[in-house]
Amino acid sequence: MKLGNDVESRPENDDRSWRQQVYEIVFEADTPAGVLFDVLLLVAIFLSVMVVMLESVESIRVQYGPLLVGAEWFFTLLFTVEYVVRIICARRPLRYIFSFYGIVDLLAILPTYLIALPITSDAETQRLTTIRALRLLRAFRIFKLAHMLSEADALRNAIWAARAKVAVFLSFVVISVVIVGSAMHLIEGGRLDENGQTMSNGFDSIPESMYWAVVTMTTVGYGDVSPTTALGKALAACMMLLGYCMIIVPTSIVSAEFAQAARKNLTTRVCENCMAEGHEADARYCKYCGTML
Template sequence: MTEVPHAQEKEAGGGFFDRTYAPASEKGLRFRLYRLLFHHEAQDERNFDLALIVVIFASVIVVMLDSEPSIKARWHDQLYVAEWIITILFTVEYAVRLWVVRRPLRYANSFLGVVDLLAILPTFLSLLFPASASLAVIRILRMLRIFRILKLVKYADDAGLLVQALLRSRRKILIFVTALLTISVIFGSLMYVVEGAEHGFDSIGTGMYWAVVTMATVGYGDISPGTGLGRFLTSTLIIIGYSIIVVPTGIYTAELARTMRPKRRVVRCGECGLIDHESDAWHCRRCGRSLPDPTE
């Protein structure tokens, strides 16, 4: 059997951090750049990735410093130039990544490909919308590459379990959020009627804002009831808030436990009738009789 060269390996799927892409060329500069950008085994490849992470971190610091008024007043021009230099470097890197892979659209549509694109868009958009320059901090997401560089992909699998549990509980959480909005509308409307504009409740929307803050037990204190009935409604809403604040946590925890539970094999034992078995079981755990072959 002929051994398949590493450069001709079939493109593999996988998670956000362990996906691989076939090179567009198997030799020359294009292949060397492909190895540099998408592999992490050789010392120069790892050094490039670590240098890239340093630049990403520095770019986020530049954006943060430019948002500080005292620093911006003195160093804005220098920070502006640094931001554009970093953006141009990221743009060239993104273009080279598209150039060296066999299927550029596959990389562009991947999670890290989208993050790479979003890392450079805010600076270019700032030419039309200056305020969008601050959105460049989104490039901090590029730090996720450290999972692959430091071989921490197994932790990404654990994160996938958390996301899966969240997706499985989305309907229950949606019902819970709908119930919260209903309570907020009811109590916000009641406070608007009971307290009125003289106590700060000048609209139902303001009353809903107060209800959300009160039910979350945050209590900013910018709006507070001034009548006895209003205080009674506030006390009732606080009790409701304490009663339901643990509901989403319970929902998520239950789904997480269900997601982490080992898969079971559902097949009826011909001897004792037990239908729940381990996924790799060949014999009934109660009576020991052989179970039907799952491949049949």
């Protein structure tokens, strides 16, 4: 009787073991199989995006159209199988479907099926073809690789810790742009030519002068708007020097916070209950929902 019970319960245990093994390969990268799966997935993502880009070149599309269509359907079916497998293996499929990666995975395959519908017009087909390039967002899965996860987490923490300083810096930039833009409008705007007509040199209003100030401070220098008076050129020179000095400010702020960020030994384990990532190596329970890992 006991043997019969063991035999009867074995298929269920085997099913759970199969699901768990596939879950660890598909959702995690702590094992050689998981790392290999993520690397192969990343290669497939970049190859599929290359197909989309080549398809946008008219000469290549005319010459290799059927080949590109076949490659696109191959990658779409491959990503569809992967998407279905993730849903089957997830303990809570709806939580995965409506997660960030779940939505990106769906967007990676949906446009190709929509293009195949006969009700899709040529203009809509062209737009959907562009949307397929969004599957490059799936490359963010590379951060699940163990040797990159801790660095990505430290960078995220550094940016969040420096948010107050960055906000103060941006406020100073906005104030400088408003002041310099107003001054340039006063100096350069409303000037008259030899015939007494108002000259239009790009500083006709404060918003247009602020646009010049932003372009100058960021050292872009389009050259479409430039001062002509001596005082305006002097103020422009000061703005250029200020821009060079301020370029390093946000970088130094984030770098300082990044150097002080505590680096933890994180793993790529994903909580089966809430689909959260970024758990410590010695963690036994999810730090977000408390479920045993």
